[in-house]
Amino acid sequence: GNLPKFGVEVEDEDAMSLMVSQINTWNFDLFKFAVISKDHPLVSMAYVILQSERNLLRSYNVDPPTFIKYMFVIEANYHKTNPYHNATHGADVMQSCHVLLGYSVVEQVFTDLEVFAALFASAIHDVDHPGLSNQFLSNTSNELAILYNDHAVLENHHLATAFKFLQEDELNWASGMDDKQRQLFRKMVIDLVLATDMSKHLSLLADIKTTVESSKVAHNGKLVLESYNERMLVLQGIVHSCDISSATKALPIYKAWTERIIEEFYQQGDRERDLGLNLSPMCDRQNPSIEKSQVGFIDFIVLPLWETLGELMFPYCQEMLSQLNENRMYYFSRIPESPRCSIT
Ligand SMILES: COc1ccc(-c2ccn(C[C@@H](O)CN3CCOCC3)n2)cc1OC1CCCC1
Numbered sequence: 395g396n397l398p399k400f401g402v403e404v405e406d407e408d409a410m411s412l413m414v415s416q417i418n419t420w421n422f423d424l425f426k427f428a429v430i431s432k433d434h435p436l437v438s439m440a441y442v443i444l445q446s447e448r449n450l451l452r453s454y455n456v457d458p459p460t461f462i463k464y465m466f467v468i469e470a471n472y473h474k475t476n477p478y479h480n481a482t483h484g485a486d487v488m489q490s491c492h493v494l495l496g497y498s499v500v501e502q503v504f505t506d507l508e509v510f511a512a513l514f515a516s517a518i519h520d521v522d523h524p525g526l527s528n529q530f531l532s533n534t535s536n537e538l539a540i541l542y543n544d545h546a547v548l549e550n551h552h553l554a555t556a557f558k559f560l561q562e563d564e565l566n567w568a569s570g571m572d573d574k575q576r577q578l579f580r581k582m583v584i585d586l587v588l589a590t591d592m593s594k595h596l597s598l599l600a601d602i603k604t605t606v607e608s609s610k611v612a613h614n615g616k617l618v619l620e621s622y623n624e625r626m627l628v629l630q631g632i633v634h635s636c637d638i639s640s641a642t643k644a645l646p647i648y649k650a651w652t653e654r655i656i657e658e659f660y661q662q663g664d665r666e667r668d669l670g671l672n673l674s675p676m677c678d679r680q681n682p683s684i685e686k687s688q689v690g691f692i693d694f695i696v697l698p699l700w701e702t703l704g705e706l707m708f709p710y711c712q713e714m715l716s717q718l719n720e721n722r723m724y725y726f727s728r729i730p731e732s733p734r735c736s737i738t
């Protein structure tokens with residue numbers, strides 16, 4: 395039978411059409427989209443971007459109904475109970491990636507398969523996230539930490555989960571791709587999701603800087619990427635930047651994501667307290683440090699990454715950088731006075 399217009403049945407087609415008309419904007423309201431899509435933000439986002447906007451499913455002989463069935467399973471395996479690492483976050487990273495990959499400075503650089511891989515990686519990159527960190531899973535000898543030997547535990551698990559479902563005949567939307575394409579697609583998705591591991595952030599950032607520098611010098615300012623590694627580096631940078639892009643969004647959206655991640659961190663802290671473990675940083679709801687932590691995360695992680703992306707994508711991404719500075723000032727100006735030490 396023919397699929398619904400947005401991949402999922404919606405109450406209000408007009409409201410959905412209006413939202414979808416904003417799909418290429420940086421301040422797309424994913425929370426509103428989750429409501430209008432009747433809590434299927436990831437299924438509808440994936441269908442709208444890959445089918446309606448980019449016509450990538452047809453390019454690779456992907457059967458749309460099979461792809462939709464697969465995306466329903468992926469969405470169902472994101473934990474609705476996670477305040478932050480849920481399907482709305484997956485849809486957010488995918489939509490953010492769609493915007494960056496639409497900028498002309500990169501649009502001509504990447505092949506359809508690379509774009510498809512980056513968008514798919516974004517969609518599945520946190521599937522079955524338990525709302526706990528790699529460190530927690532290792533500290534508690536969780537079976538996932540044992541399985542992946544404490545190395546990129548969650549990143550490996552998200553990938554294995556997504557690809558395991560692809561093995562099921564009625565979910566295998568990739569059967570129409572030729573073997574070479576399917577092998578390369580799988581390799582790229584693995585490389586992209588593994589690069590969202592925060593422990594790889596500094597080396598990824600350094601390598602992107604080097605690549606952007608050498609490419610712009612060698613091709614007088616034009617972004618030209620020759621090797622697979624150089625192309626992957628830039629795509630990894632784009633997906634990783636979208637994964638930690640909250641602070642570059644409009645303030646109300648950023649504040650909503652901050653509330654969610656903090657509550658998720660606090661829930662981990664509650665478990666650590668119950669287990670008699672040391673509480674992880676920023677996970678102690680009895681000693682909140684929301685503003686300071688956001689400013690620190692922006693200064694040491696988000697800003698350096700987005701400044702580099704801004705150089706790579708120049709003249710694009712300038713709106714993200716100015717929003718990031720505005721958002722930094724919002725939290726910086728609200729850092730509570732530290733209790734004055736009584737030296738008397
Ligand atoms: C809006 O605020 C945040 C938004 C995002 C993040 C954040 C941290 C790590 N990440 C990325 C991982 O989730 C990478 N994942 C892991 C599991 O495997 C897949 C890839 N994202 C932290 C945020 O704030 C923290 C609390 C105060 C300062 C820091």
Ligand SMILES: [Zn+2]
Nearest residue numbers: 483519520637
């Ligand atoms: Zn994520």
